[in-house]
Amino acid sequence: MTHRFKLSNLYLFLVFAVLYAPILFLIVFSFSQGDSMSHFHGFTFSHYLALLNDTRLIIIVLQTLLIALLSSLIATIIGTLGALGINQTSRPITRNSILSLNNILIVSPDVIIGASFLIFFTALKIPLGFTTVLLSHIAFSIPIVVLMVLPKLRELGTSMVSAASDLGASNGQILSKIILPYITPGILSGFFMALTYSLDDFAVTFFVTGNGFSTLSVEIYSRARQGISLEINALSGILFLFALVLVVGYYFLNQYQQNRRLKRANREEDIL
Amino acid sequence: MKSKTNNLFYFIPYGLWLLLFVMAPVALIVYHSFLNLNQHFTLDNYITYFKSGTYLMMTLNSLWYALLITVATLLISYPTAYLLSNLKHKQLWLLLIILPTWINLLLKAYAFIGIFSQSGVANQFLTFIGIGPQQLLFTNFSFIFVATYIQIPFMILPIFNSIEDLNQSYINASHDLGATSWQTFRKVIWPMTLPGVKAGVQSVFIPSLSLFMLTRLIGGNKVITLGTAIEEHFLITMNWGMGSTIGVVLIVAMVVIMIFTGESKTRGGVPK
Numbered sequence: 248m249t250h251r252f253k254l255s256n257l258y259l260f261l262v263f264a265v266l267y268a269p270i271l272f273l274i275v276f277s278f279s280q281g282d283s284m285s286h287f288h289g290f291t292f293s294h295y296l297a298l299l300n301d302t303r304l305i306i307i308v309l310q311t312l313l314i315a316l317l318s319s320l321i322a323t324i325i326g327t328l329g330a331l332g333i334n335q336t337s338r339p340i341t342r343n344s345i346l347s348l349n350n351i352l353i354v355s356p357d358v359i360i361g362a363s364f365l366i367f368f369t370a371l372k373i374p375l376g377f378t379t380v381l382l383s384h385i386a387f388s389i390p391i392v393v394l395m396v397l398p399k400l401r402e403l404g405t406s407m408v409s410a411a412s413d414l415g416a417s418n419g420q421i422l423s424k425i426i427l428p429y430i431t432p433g434i435l436s437g438f439f440m441a442l443t444y445s446l447d448d449f450a451v452t453f454f455v456t457g458n459g460f461s462t463l464s465v466e467i468y469s470r471a472r473q474g475i476s477l478e479i480n481a482l483s484g485i486l487f488l489f490a491l492v493l494v495v496g497y498y499f500l501n502q503y504q505q506n507r508r509l510k511r512a513n514r515e516e517d518i519l
Numbered sequence: 520m521k522s523k524t525n526n527l528f529y530f531i532p533y534g535l536w537l538l539l540f541v542m543a544p545v546a547l548i549v550y551h552s553f554l555n556l557n558q559h560f561t562l563d564n565y566i567t568y569f570k571s572g573t574y575l576m577m578t579l580n581s582l583w584y585a586l587l588i589t590v591a592t593l594l595i596s597y598p599t600a601y602l603l604s605n606l607k608h609k610q611l612w613l614l615l616i617i618l619p620t621w622i623n624l625l626l627k628a629y630a631f632i633g634i635f636s637q638s639g640v641a642n643q644f645l646t647f648i649g650i651g652p653q654q655l656l657f658t659n660f661s662f663i664f665v666a667t668y669i670q671i672p673f674m675i676l677p678i679f680n681s682i683e684d685l686n687q688s689y690i691n692a693s694h695d696l697g698a699t700s701w702q703t704f705r706k707v708i709w710p711m712t713l714p715g716v717k718a719g720v721q722s723v724f725i726p727s728l729s730l731f732m733l734t735r736l737i738g739g740n741k742v743i744t745l746g747t748a749i750e751e752h753f754l755i756t757m758n759w760g761m762g763s764t765i766g767v768v769l770i771v772a773m774v775v776i777m778i779f780t781g782e783s784k785t786r787g788g789v790p791k
Binding site: 266269283362364393443463 | 529543610619624630643749769
């Protein structure tokens with residue numbers, strides 16, 4: 248038994264090693280003098296300094312963050328409204344068909360989304376650039392927000408809302424005092440998810456961005472096509488730290504939600 | 520009456536999104552697939568697609584590679600998910616599996632350019648064990664390897680969730696009734712975790728058809744996937760009609776896969 252246990256641990260160790268090796272590899276070489284990723288040449292911060300002096304790259308990082316924050320914010324608002332609407336539809340057929348439409352952008356390959364948006368923007372004669380990238384990011388983030396908010400709305404059910412309206416609450420009061428506080432965790436996860444989708448996206452942006460505007464993914468792609476530059480390694484070191492912070496944040500958000508759920512369950516048990 | 524108007528208000532932004540960014544782009548891509556280079560309405564693109572062996576071969580090739588990637592991913596992910604579910608602090612370990620997906624895909628591809636290069640770490644290792652340096656970058660092998668690497672977390676997550684949902688008492692019952700471990704796996708565990716496997720296959724196979732950035736950066740243009748062909752037609756040769764036709768083929772492939780993998784619509788709530 249202990250023998251099997253060790254084998255399974257070894258397997259898991261290997262999987263984790265393979266998953267993390269390329270990332271660690273990038274970060275290790277970000278500290279290497281020299282300019283290739285084959286031999287380590289002694290420790291230096293020079294690539295990080297070069298990164299700080301690379302105004303073009305810094306502007307692109309800021310643009311990427313701006314797009315991510317703006318698009319997730321707008322997508323969260325529209326998606327939450329959509330989820331509220333879907334939740335109120337009474338007929339299952341309407342509801343299911345809306346949900347199927349909602350999921351189209353989630354399952355579609357990025358290339359299809361990118362290509363069809365490109366046709367769409369060109370047909371409307373919107374010049375490619377910031378606007379088109381922002382609109383696309385909003386568009387592909389909305390369905391995720393809907394999917395994150397909807398379960399919360401279902402969990403809420405109707406009894407609380409009808410109780411509130413029986414007690415004379417207006418629609419606005421029901422929304423702000425009952426529904427919104429209850430679904431806030433769902434809205435937050437939706438926003439978070441939208442943020443990661445936006446930061447991570449390459450293909451859609453690649454299609455709808457013009458010459459003047461670039462996001463980090465597109466920039467890395469064009470630099471990687473030109474070959475190795477350890478500045479990208481330094482960048483990935485910083486981004487890894489950033490991702491780590493985000494993931495830890497997400498983990499605690501989840502833990503917090505679970506704790507709340509547990510507490511509520513306990514309270515309900517106490518009442519019973 | 521009041522809630523009706525309210526409902527309408529919720530639906531206005533969301534409905535606009537459905538109309539403009541879900542339905543219109545799909546309709547446009549289908550419409551464009553019937554346009555030739557002179558914007559005339561014709562069936563030429565489809566005739567070219569089905570008559571020239573190149574396009575059909577490319578499609579089959581792309582499907583074949585997506586299949587290889589999916590099978591490789593599944594073979595690695597299923598045991599990993601199973602072993603993970605037996606660990607203490609499994610949620611934390613799972614988070615560590617997800618963490619690499621938060622690193623930009625382009626950065627991971629870029630890391631492999633360094634690892635697989637002529638004097639890279641992989642070749643140094645091959646030299647060390649006596650095989651000698653090989654051409655690794657720009658081969659079919661490296662394309663499949665990197666694609667599998669990138670997709671593994673998306674396969675592990677849904678399988679892990681379905682294993683978590685599995686009731687331990689079924690496994691105990693199966694053992695009590697005298698089934699061997701293999702029989703238990705084949706007759707109990709596998710069928711009951713099949714929804715997770717299907718969800719995983721869906722979220723790996725479809726994107727694998729369209730990984731054009733990997734074919735460019737890692738595959739050295741030797742592997743042409745449907746995604747590569749679409750990107751080529753839209754952004755390089757500017758033959759949007761033919762690009763849209765391949766897009767329609769990709770959409771059809773996607774729908775077929777969705778039907779095969781059942782109703783599991785969500786991606787298990789993972790970032791792309």
